[in-house]
Amino acid sequence: MKIVADENMPLVESLFQELGEVVRLPGRSMTADDVKDADILLVRSVTKVNEALLSGSKVKFVGTATIGTDHVDLDWLAAQGIGFANAPGCNAHSVVDYVISALICLCQDENKDITDLTVGVVGAGNVGSRLVHRLRKLGVEVKAYDPFLEDDSLPLTSFEEVIGCDVVSLHVPLTEDTDYPTYHLIDEDVLRRMNRDAILINSARGPVVDNAALKQHLILCTEFKAVLDVWETEPEVERELLDLVDLGTAHIAGYSLDGKYKGTFQIYSQICHFLGLPNRKQLSQMLPEPDLVQVGFAKGSVFEEVFPRLVQVAYDIRRDDRALRRAVLRSANISEAFDLLRKNYPTRREFSSLSVKMRRNDSANSPKFEAAGFKVKVKN
Ligand SMILES: NC(=O)C1=CN([C@@H]2O[C@H](COP(=O)(O)OP(=O)(O)OC[C@H]3O[C@@H](n4cnc5c(N)ncnc54)[C@H](O)[C@@H]3O)[C@@H](O)[C@H]2O)C=CC1
Numbered sequence: 524m525k526i527v528a529d530e531n532m533p534l535v536e537s538l539f540q541e542l543g544e545v546v547r548l549p550g551r552s553m554t555a556d557d558v559k560d561a562d563i564l565l566v567r568s569v570t571k572v573n574e575a576l577l578s579g580s581k582v583k584f585v586g587t588a589t590i591g592t593d594h595v596d597l598d599w600l601a602a603q604g605i606g607f608a609n610a611p612g613c614n615a616h617s618v619v620d621y622v623i624s625a626l627i628c629l630c631q632d633e634n635k636d637i638t639d640l641t642v643g644v645v646g647a648g649n650v651g652s653r654l655v656h657r658l659r660k661l662g663v664e665v666k667a668y669d670p671f672l673e674d675d676s677l678p679l680t681s682f683e684e685v686i687g688c689d690v691v692s693l694h695v696p697l698t699e700d701t702d703y704p705t706y707h708l709i710d711e712d713v714l715r716r717m718n719r720d721a722i723l724i725n726s727a728r729g730p731v732v733d734n735a736a737l738k739q740h741l742i743l744c745t746e747f748k749a750v751l752d753v754w755e756t757e758p759e760v761e762r763e764l765l766d767l768v769d770l771g772t773a774h775i776a777g778y779s780l781d782g783k784y785k786g787t788f789q790i791y792s793q794i795c796h797f798l799g800l801p802n803r804k805q806l807s808q809m810l811p812e813p814d815l816v817q818v819g820f821a822k823g824s825v826f827e828e829v830f831p832r833l834v835q836v837a838y839d840i841r842r843d844d845r846a847l848r849r850a851v852l853r854s855a856n857i858s859e860a861f862d863l864l865r866k867n868y869p870t871r872r873e874f875s876s877l878s879v880k881m882r883r884n885d886s887a888n889s890p891k892f893e894a895a896g897f898k899v900k901v902k903n
């Protein structure tokens with residue numbers, strides 16, 4: 524059996540080598556010729572999987588180690604009887620960590636506490652629902668909109684209410700042919716209906732926001748803030764737009780090591796099932812021990828003071844923002860620089876890999892640390 528896999532997918536050899544020959548290729552430039560004699564194709568979001576790539580090939584199963592599936596022609600695969608799996612939820616906590624780090628960073632700039640903000644979440648699936656729960660437990664007022672869900676546990680509200688929040692965070696798939704398409708969901712008209720000093724966070728897909736309209740809005744409305752992890756022209760990034768946003772990153776919101784490993788592992792499990800083989804591997808045995816496993820604070824520390832520092836120790840979004848700005852400034856080929864940042868992304872761990880050690884007397888705040896995604900160890 525031949526398995527063709529994106530060169531940027533971790534764990535492939537450890538998991539798939541015993542199933543067959545593994546060939547690694549750059550995902551963005553994969554051609555029909557590259558995959559014609561493959562049995563299994565393993566991709567990430569940068570490979571367009573469609574008739575043009577697979578027609579006439581031997582491929583019987585496609586796995587994408589991502590949450591999003593907008594790069595895959597699912598109808599065509601189904602019509603051909605080609606098996607398919609994505610990795611729902613694999614990097615959801617990683618994206619939530621990203622959003623929390625962004626909020627902490629912007630609050631620090633304005634001398635605010637995260638609980639001073641109301642947050643509107645658009646799309647309450649794997650990422651959005653986790654974001655809602657984690658922020659609410661932190662004491663943040665959160666509103667969520669999702670026309671496809673009836674979830675009393677959230678609860679949900681209207682689009683208009685959500686876009687009226689101080690922060691609007693997008694967690695929808697990129698869609699065009701549904702009752703509620705998300706292509707250019709945030710356009711000039713919606714931007715005008717948002718608060719003048721709102722913060723827009725897009726870690727979903729670039730075209731969910733009309734980037735030209737956003738650029739104009741940021742020029743005209745200087746109090747408005749934007750955090751972009753995804754770009755309409757990706758891997759190209761428009762220099763002018765990057766200069767206008769408060770935080771800009773290279774589509775790495777989901778790039779914790781935990782999230783990436785889980786993505787490949789979920790695909791592996793689905794392929795074992797497809798092939799009728801037992802899955803004898805365990806992800807927990809493959810994830811390396813994090814460099815930093817535990818942090819402690821001085822006796823009597825105030826939660827509101829230590830929490831932002833803890834978030835930045837766990838994951839500081841400013842590092843990724845600086846890396847993108849530096850790459851865009853120095854490089855003659857922005858697309859290449861964008862992809863290189865993603866390929867050589869430094870190891871980042873989910874907040875859940877870090878334990879906060881505290882004395883029993885200070886443990887009243889342990890639910891908040893846990894809500895934020897950290898583990899807590901209470902000692903006497
Ligand atoms: N920047 C990054 O690294 C990452 C980006 N993503 C993107 O985030 C998206 C969301 O991820 P998940 O939450 O895991 O997906 P999901 O499929 O679990 O949830 C998406 C939710 O959006 C809702 N939805 C669809 N159209 C909507 C609309 N017009 N308005 C409001 N809600 C709508 C759906 O009903 C669903 O509940 C993915 O499709 C992917 O494109 C996901 C992971 C990492």
Ligand SMILES: O=C(O)C(=O)[C@H](O)COP(=O)(O)O
Nearest residue numbers: 567568569589590591777778
């Ligand atoms: O899971 C998704 O959906 C994502 O957006 C991925 O995190 C993107 O990563 P790549 O597949 O482009 O490496």
